[in-house]
Amino acid sequence: MPRHFDTTYDVVKELKPSYPVYCLRPDILRDAASRFVEMFPGKVLYAVKCNPHPEIMRYLHEGGVRHFDTASPEEIALVRRQFPGMDAYFMHPVKSRDAIRSAHRVFGIRHFVIDTEDELHKIRAETDEDPDLVIHVRLATPPAGAAYNLSAKFGARPMTAAELLKKVDSYGYKAGLCFHVGSQCTSPNGYRIAIELIRQVIDFSGVKIHSIDVGGGFPGQYMNQRAPGLDVFMDEIKDCIRWLGMPDITFMCEPGRALVSSGVSLVTQIQLRKEDQLFINDGIYGSLSEAVTGNLRFPVRPMRIGGDFDPEETLEFTIYGPTCDNMDVLPATVNLPADIREGDWIEFGHIGAYSNALATHFNGFFPELLVTVGEAFPFIDGEFPQVG
Numbered sequence: 204m205p206r207h208f209d210t211t212y213d214v215v216k217e218l219k220p221s222y223p224v225y226c227l228r229p230d231i232l233r234d235a236a237s238r239f240v241e242m243f244p245g246k247v248l249y250a251v252k253c254n255p256h257p258e259i260m261r262y263l264h265e266g267g268v269r270h271f272d273t274a275s276p277e278e279i280a281l282v283r284r285q286f287p288g289m290d291a292y293f294m295h296p297v298k299s300r301d302a303i304r305s306a307h308r309v310f311g312i313r314h315f316v317i318d319t320e321d322e323l324h325k326i327r328a329e330t331d332e333d334p335d336l337v338i339h340v341r342l343a344t345p346p347a348g349a350a351y352n353l354s355a356k357f358g359a360r361p362m363t364a365a366e367l368l369k370k371v372d373s374y375g376y377k378a379g380l381c382f383h384v385g386s387q388c389t390s391p392n393g394y395r396i397a398i399e400l401i402r403q404v405i406d407f408s409g410v411k412i413h414s415i416d417v418g419g420g421f422p423g424q425y426m427n428q429r430a431p432g433l434d435v436f437m438d439e440i441k442d443c444i445r446w447l448g449m450p451d452i453t454f455m456c457e458p459g460r461a462l463v464s465s466g467v468s469l470v471t472q473i474q475l476r477k478e479d480q481l482f483i484n485d486g487i488y489g490s491l492s493e494a495v496t497g498n499l500r501f502p503v504r505p506m507r508i509g510g511d512f513d514p515e516e517t518l519e520f521t522i523y524g525p526t527c528d529n530m531d532v533l534p535a536t537v538n539l540p541a542d543i544r545e546g547d548w549i550e551f552g553h554i555g556a557y558s559n560a561l562a563t564h565f566n567g568f569f570p571e572l573l574v575t576v577g578e579a580f581p582f583i584d585g586e587f588p589q590v591g
């Protein structure tokens with residue numbers, strides 16, 4: 204069990220950490236999971252890649268998550284080690300033959316994804332033509348307000364998807380459709396566009412569909428990316444489902460970010476100040492890569508023990524990570540007290556998604572200490588804390 208503190212400030216006061224510390228909020232993670240499970244009209248699969256830490260998975264499971272979206276035998280094993288017998292789905296459109304075989308034979312996986320006929324043949328061969336599978340056809344969707352496009356690499360075009368459904372059906376498999384609108388999708392309309400496209404594909408194929416998986420993409424809240432609440436997305440999706448009018452279909456979704464982003468913050472320490480440049484102990488090769496890849500700006504809280512910051516004056520600081528690489532710098536400046544200095548701490552909020560999951564050991568820096576805290580990172584009435 205990780206050590207527990209009431210507040211992040213207590214973490215700083217007691218540990219005076221010169222290494223980065225992940226601060227998990229068990230209540231927030233449980234609530235995010237249970238809200239999602241309550242509101243989504245179908246099965247909620249947690250996308251393990253977003254944050255595979257066992258403590259995170261534990262809180263999501265306690266919040267009611269019972270299904271897991273995985274993309275590799277390693278992720279499937281991770282789920283099964285922690286939750287024996289729990290449902291895992293192999294939702295990657297390109298798998299090695301060995302991965303398909305071990306997923307099926309060792310782990311008894313029944314759900315697979317394809318976006319080509321070749322992959323369908325691989326699955327058929329490596330599962331010894333076991334007919335008792337659900338094969339989901341991944342559909343490419345048009346970009347619609349997401350920070351990441353996940354249809355450039357994967358996804359069949361509508362006509363191809365319809366042909367694939369027919370093939371899946373002809374082999375006696377249950378046929379499903381899935382898509383991913385792109386991660387950090389701030390527009391509910393992205394799901395509507397995708398579901399309307401799905402309707403055309405189903406009609407064109409004439410195949411009886413077993414399930415529709417609306418993927419992930421549900422957004423977190425960041426300084427430069429405010430998104431409507433989860434209820435707005437759920438209303439849109441429920442409306443689309445009514446419009447589809449297919450009561451026999453099982454609906455599924457694969458949220459990653461929306462379940463974990465607000466439930467974790469990261470405490471970093473300033474190792475040196477050079478005028479308006481701050482050198483901290485984590486960066487883009489550690490927990491903060493999404494500042495670059497997703498252009499996300501995380502909310503921050505400065506912390507100091509044994510004294511206060513000057514409340515009057517703030518400055519825009521450039522933040523450098525600990526590695527010797529030139530690129531290890533946050534792309535946007537961060538507003539902090541003008542008198543911040545070496546030894547002070549900066550807490551980054553809403554850092555639960557794609558942070559520790561993507562951290563490297565580059566240059567000998569690797570963030571790994573994890574504690575739990577009782578207080579939420581402040582986000583009140585849609586506002587992050589003011590610095591200064």
Ligand SMILES: *Cc1c(COP(=O)(O)O)cnc(C)c1O
Nearest residue numbers: 250386387419420457458459460
């Ligand atoms: C990454 C991924 C997810 C999770 O996406 P989020 O944007 O974190 O919700 C879900 N499904 C698939 C297939 C993915 O690749």
